[in-house]
Amino acid sequence: MTNITMIRAAAERLKGHVRRTPLLSSPFLDEIAGRRVFIKPECLQHTGSFKYRGGRSAVSALDPEVRARGVIAFSSGNHAQGVALAARELGAPAVIIMPADAPQMKIANTRALGAEVVLYDRAGGESREAVGEKLTAERGLTMIKPYDEPQVIAGQGTTGLEIAEDANALGITQADMLVCCGGGGLTSGIALALEADAPGLRVRPCEPIGFDDVTRSLASGHIETNNRQSGNICDAILTPAPGQITFPILKRLCGPGLTVSEDECLHAMTLAWSRLKVVAEPGGAAALAAALFRKDQIEGDTVIATISGGNVDAEIYQTALSRYGT
Amino acid sequence: MTNITMIRAAAERLKGHVRRTPLLSSPFLDEIAGRRVFIKPECLQHTGSFKYRGGRSAVSALDPEVRARGVIAFSSGNHAQGVALAARELGAPAVIIMPADAPQMKIANTRALGAEVVLYDRAGGESREAVGEKLTAERGLTMIKPYDEPQVIAGQGTTGLEIAEDANALGITQADMLVCCGGGGLTSGIALALEADAPGLRVRPCEPIGFDDVTRSLASGHIETNNRQSGNICDAILTPAPGQITFPILKRLCGPGLTVSEDECLHAMTLAWSRLKVVAEPGGAAALAAALFRKDQIEGDTVIATISGGNVDAEIYQTALSRYGT
CATH class of the missing domain: 3.40.50.1100 (Rossmann fold)
Structure with a gap:
């Protein structure tokens, strides 16, 4: 089982190799969300995602x-x-x-x-x-499994160490921390890191409507599965169910989940393009979509959201811009 | 006249306010360019440009x-x-x-x-x-003039301090430093900073074909003007001539210039999208276009290029993706 010691050890191994991504923000996004919004752009990571x-x-x-x-x-x-x-x-x-x-x-x-x-x-x-x-x-x-593997979770958790460091430097002690969630590797890793270094940040998984296995699992207290594993543009975060290793961590530290539509993800991708100048893929924009379009389900004056990846086909990107670009 | 002392003083005033942008890279861009390519993504700066x-x-x-x-x-x-x-x-x-x-x-x-x-x-x-x-x-x-103003040049020069710091950390002692160039504020500021902190980096202005006032001015040794100030998608870097304050700095420290076509800028924008996950505007992609498509005019095994801004209309961006996205 992954723990904070493993995450800190992973951070040592990754030092000088991973890109240390910043927290981005824009007054225009703050206005839409009705609170301060900070973005962790892991689309800028090597290979275009936190993976x-x-x-x-x-x-x-x-x-x-x-x-x-x-x-x-x-x-x-x-x-x-x-x-x-x-x-x-x-x-x-x-x-x-x-x-x-x-x-x-x-x-x-x-x-x-x-x-x-x-x-x-x-x-x-x-x-x-x-x-x-x-x-x-x-x-x-x-x-090397994609999420149900302790050292993979430890690596994803280094994202959380960086978020905690930057949030503490900004004086952010309370916030909802929204994470794009498939099998829960990134979400559980960030949750473990924040538990240690920024315990006032509450981690909340964000999923596509209809593929909300983690949200439902957190609500019921045991692992729930999705009926389908395709048929949604958020391909990066379509998984059958939370992992055997990730779920106990998610259950202890995270929730409740948030769900967003495909159109909301396309809209959030376009706002990441116009306001942050970073490229988000549909699944990578789920947390930003929740930050912007689920404001009544978020608490406090500050929200932080991951953009977990930017590997998207040109055709889908053009669809987003033609629908929501001005 | 701007000097390194003013640039360092500007950096102190800007500390904690400007976004400290990283150097990005991608093995895919290295392959196209035939050498190592590093990108300074000022499109990620507040307001979407170094300005x-x-x-x-x-x-x-x-x-x-x-x-x-x-x-x-x-x-x-x-x-x-x-x-x-x-x-x-x-x-x-x-x-x-x-x-x-x-x-x-x-x-x-x-x-x-x-x-x-x-x-x-x-x-x-x-x-x-x-x-x-x-x-x-x-x-x-x-x-507040856009480029022919000593404190504006000093501010743009802080970009160069960061490039020098990162290049030195990477062990880069020799490289062509390509800068998207309009009136020369960014180019002259970076040149002054590198003269002090990374003197092996040679600053070279990059301009659109047909709007190459700085390139021609450097070749002739005195200020040359463009016939037109519109009619090219690189709107951010279309200026009538190098400035009275910027040109003496450019003449002493920079050159020779490089010129690129509109299509090459659209292509570079698309590669910034697919390989770096950052949004470049046409004029902001001129230096990357030169790094990728003027390889015979560049020396050495390493090139650094600015992406100076990312404020682009959705329509032009879609044109770029539909033409060069795969």
Whole structure:
């Protein structure tokens, strides 16, 4: 189980490698939200999302001989790129298992970061687990899970150490801390870091309407699942259920959850573009959307929100700008 | 005349107020450029451009009683917003003179930052100078010029102090430093800062093809002018000629200049979007365009480029993405 000692150790390993992202703000966003809004733009992180932190934390925590045999991950998105870059930097071979019908750009990006991409036939019913297990056994690879892995959570938690440091410097002692939430790796990591370094900040997961497994799990007290895992533009945060490791942390420290619509995410992406000059992907804009458009569900005079990633297709981005850009 | 002592003094006045922007990079940009590329993203600065630095430097340098009477600036763009925000923060009234046919969004933004916007009829031949002089005389306002003003140059120079600090930390002792250049305020300020703190970095102004007054002035050794001041999407860096104060600095420390096309700026904007997750405006992408697409005119294994601003219309941004986004 991840704890603050592991997060601080991860921060030491990541020092000089992760980008130390700032807290951004804009008077225009404050006005919309009716309170002060601060943004943690992890879209500016290497590979365009916070996932590099967890990938680097996990790969760097391996014993050197284990690491030298290589790592493997299942992902068609941000986790793939985070693990690929971290592995390349640390001299570890990386195998990324992706569906053959994943966007060519994502496959190309992951390959360009030095990973071996192994495709499986999702439509034809091929099991990615079977593909992964065969490779793992043959080559002695170590699986890096996207969120239910203590060292990944520790890496994501370094985001929270930075938020706490900046919030304390700004004199912010009470605030709702909104986090874009899929499986809960980032959310639980930030929650552990803030528990130690900024305990007045309340962590609240933000999810797409209809994919609110974490929000419902926090309400019921046990793990709830989503009916679907696709059919929403917030692809980065569509997960089946909170993790076995993340959920106990979420339950102890976080909530209640907030949910937002696809249109609200597109609107928030456009406001991040016009007011902060940073690029958010739909799922990465969920917390900002909640900060701006769920003001009655937020307490206090200050809110902090992550923009957790910026890896978005040009077509979706143009849709956002054409709908909400002025 | 601005000197390094004034720049360091400006940095002290700006401390805790300007956003300390990082140096960004991406292996994908390195590959295109054929060398290491570092980006100074001043689009992330307050008001979306470096102009806030110069505005805050100039307004904060005024005697308190002079400042209390207020400041005035001519601008329909980034300088207007920089001066407006700085004045509001420092308790000074601000009057911004803008053409009546300026984009509504720019007028609205400047007003939202607390400035009094006075419109003049550009098409009808009304002189903005006459409008400005009348107001200045009536109210005892102080004019804040956009670039030919020592304390504005000192403020822009703080960008250079940060670049020098980060370049030294990265061990970069030799590099071409490409700067988006209009009247030369940012370029001359950065050049003075680097002369003191990172003398191996050579500052080179980047301009749109057809609006290369600074490039030609550096080649001929005296101030050359542009035939036109409009008709190019890089509106932020279209100026009639280098300034009387900036040019001697540029001549002593900078060159040769580089020029880029509108399409190259749109392409660079799209790469800033996909690879760095920051929003660049066309003129703010000129230096990145030169870094990526003028590789034969750049020396050494490292290049640093400013993204000087990100205030761009949604329509132009969509054009860039539809043309170059994949």
